[in-house]
Amino acid sequence: xxxxxxxxxPAFHAAVNDILARYGKHVPIEEYGRFIGMETPxxxxxxxxxxxxxxxxxxxxxxxxxxxxxxxxxxxxxxxxARELIDALRERxxxxxLCTASYxxxxxxxxxxxxxxxxxxxxxxxxxxxxxxxxxxPYLLAAEKMGVPPAECVAIEDSTNGVTSAxxxxxxxVQLRATGTAAAPMxxxxxxxxxxxxxxxxxxxxx
Numbered sequence: 312x313x314x315x316x317x318x319x320x321p322a323f324h325a326a327v328n329d330i331l332a333r334y335g336k337h338v339p340i341e342e343y344g345r346f347i348g349m350e351t352p353x354x355x356x357x358x359x360x361x362x363x364x365x366x367x368x369x370x371x372x373x374x375x376x377x378x379x380x381x382x383x384x385x386x387x388x389x390x391x392x393a394r395e396l397i398d399a400l401r402e403r404x405x406x407x408x409l410c411t412a413s414y415x416x417x418x419x420x421x422x423x424x425x426x427x428x429x430x431x432x433x434x435x436x437x438x439x440x441x442x443x444x445x446x447x448x449p450y451l452l453a454a455e456k457m458g459v460p461p462a463e464c465v466a467i468e469d470s471t472n473g474v475t476s477a478x479x480x481x482x483x484x485v486q487l488r489a490t491g492t493a494a495a496p497m498x499x500x501x502x503x504x505x506x507x508x509x510x511x512x513x514x515x516x517x518x
Contacts, residue, residue: 314469326379348472392507404517408433408453450480
């Protein structure tokens with residue numbers, strides 16, 4: 312979702328810096344890149360240690376949630392080709408899952424703001440699994456919900472954690488590099504594209 316359907320990663324980055332600013336701290340995007348696609352508690356545990364914040368994890372998480380939700384609800388367009396690709400897949404009868412390291416409540420804020428809500432057959436979020444990306448469980452859950460073996464699934468991912476998760480689950484991975492926060496091309500992916508308009512539809516077959 313973040314960085315593949317919408318360019319929402321800047322909202323997460325801005326919300327993190329909203330919190331850090333309260334302690335006179337700031338993390339540039341170059342350093343923030345390592346946290347993209349990571350679950351929130353471990354991300355903040357690392358951030359607290361790296362920035363030397365005089366606060367507990369619980370205190371930071373309590374402050375972060377309302378700040379982030381405000382950022383996520385701000386309107387932002389879908390990435391070029393996102394709606395067209397979803398429509399093309401639906402026309403072909405291809406089941407579509409949204410597999411994200413975000414929480415379901417964040418999904419429910421982001422998708423409507425991008426005009427993409429109600430378009431997915433299956434949802435797999437970090438609060439639905441014991442271990443989120445880069446572990447394979449999110450994609451294994453998405454495949455199970457769709458009733459399709461992981462080896463017959465194509466995942467579109469932009470982050471290191473996301474690509475790693477999808478590869479570990481045994482899916483075919485198309486790596487999207489459409490935003491400034493996308494990972495460098497990674498080994499093991501089936502294709503690297505710079506826009507969803509380049510997605511190879513020949514890789515998917517409808518049911």
